[in-house]
Amino acid sequence: MKPTANGPRTVSASDLLDRLARRPVVLLGERHDSASHHRWQLATLQALQARSPDLSLALEMVPRRLQPVLDRWVAGSLEERAFLDALDWPAIWGYDVDLYLPILRFARDRRLPLVALNVERRLVRRVRAEGFAAVPVSEREGVGPAAPASAAYRALLHRLWQHHPFVPSSGQGVPGQEDPSFGRFVESQLLWDRAMAEAIADQRRRRPGAPVVALIGNGHLAGGHGVPHQLQALGLKEVDWLLPWEASLGCAPLQPGLATAVYGVVSPPPAGLRLGVYLETHGGRVEIQQVAPGSLAERSGLRVGDGITAIDGQPVSSARQVIEWLAAHPVGRPLGLTLRRDGRLLRLQLALPGL
Incomplete structure (x- = not known):
């Protein structure tokens, strides 16, 4: 294309x-x-x-x-x-x-x-x-x-x-x-x-x-x-x-x-949750490069440029770690995300309807 x-x-x-x-x-x-x-x-x-x-x-x-x-x-x-x-x-x-x-x-x-x-x-x-x-x-x-x-x-x-x-x-x-x-x-x-x-x-x-x-x-x-x-x-x-x-x-x-x-x-889908983002790792930082329209990420207010620093309170330093944590996330439990945006830390609880 x-x-x-x-x-x-x-x-x-x-x-x-x-x-x-x-x-x-x-x-x-x-x-x-x-x-x-x-x-x-x-x-x-x-x-x-x-x-x-x-x-x-x-x-x-x-x-x-x-x-x-x-x-x-x-x-x-x-x-x-x-x-x-x-x-x-x-x-x-x-x-x-x-x-x-x-x-x-x-x-x-x-x-x-x-x-x-x-x-x-x-x-x-x-x-x-x-x-x-x-x-x-x-x-x-x-x-x-x-x-x-x-x-x-x-x-x-x-x-x-x-x-x-x-x-x-x-x-x-x-x-x-x-x-x-x-x-x-x-x-x-x-x-x-x-x-x-x-x-x-x-x-x-x-x-x-x-x-x-x-x-x-x-x-x-x-x-x-x-x-x-x-x-x-x-x-x-x-x-x-x-x-x-x-x-x-x-x-x-x-x-x-x-x-x-x-x-x-097509990347193999993880066994668990999918956010609907494209991630890249830069020197131990995980950054959102794209957000899929209509995805959980878009509905939750995630933005291009956001850095994911922790999931459920656990620090992450690579896109692979994020994918693995999402795959292992317990069904039905809200997802805790810590983001760095414009120099500030944001802590979000993502509700997961339908899981």
Whole structure:
């Protein structure tokens, strides 16, 4: 489905894949802890590789210093356990490796070149604390200055920034976009976007005739503000990005420019309660990204941008934890939600009629 100015338009998956296989760069979004998103990525990757066998696969999950480990894995010189140990997956990424293993095995079996896209988290934290200009060039891991963020991206990042624990408190609400701390936060996000874009561009220069397919979190792709914007600033104008879209959300929230196309995916319903929200995890925070029309969440007043901090008094730090708590929630008992909204904590008791 393609979001257009006249509303979403359904397109043939086969026709779309035929076109994408001829493009130099295709970016596949994900929610990092969603099994259905990773299954969609694998199916899309398989379809693209069947049409363009020489493509490379680039990974947000892996910092650049571990490129030799990826090379050895693809060459078949590392067994799986040794490969994961060499990556130290829990330290570099932290999300369930079983969600990614089918993709990594496919790349090895097809001998697809793998490309590490990321920088070290400590560099991102340093830029967030000090600003990009304060980091010596020799300590920037080769990343150059980013193209400035658009006004729309800054507005989006400001909304996300409000929920971070390091936001300064002035006693007068959340600081505005002119706050220096927010400026450094934007620079840290741009560093991330730019690093991935430069690594993709470098791979295109090394293998000019071969497409690059990259797996990157939705937040770096939606609206084209993040990695696509940086790629275009680097001269790569033909960039497409696809987003997985929970079918339960429907088409109403789709906006023009959100993505080249979105693919409807169906996540297995939990055994218990469903709120009707699309969640993402950002640095130990669970944020509502979409609210399904007519859902329990909409009827209860939940909003896009709300952060879920606790369920029934128990702290949660990932979307998966929220899903598991909802699945285990006792039938017929009100659901206690603690939300962070605009810098304030809200405690709600959701009545669950019909359960």
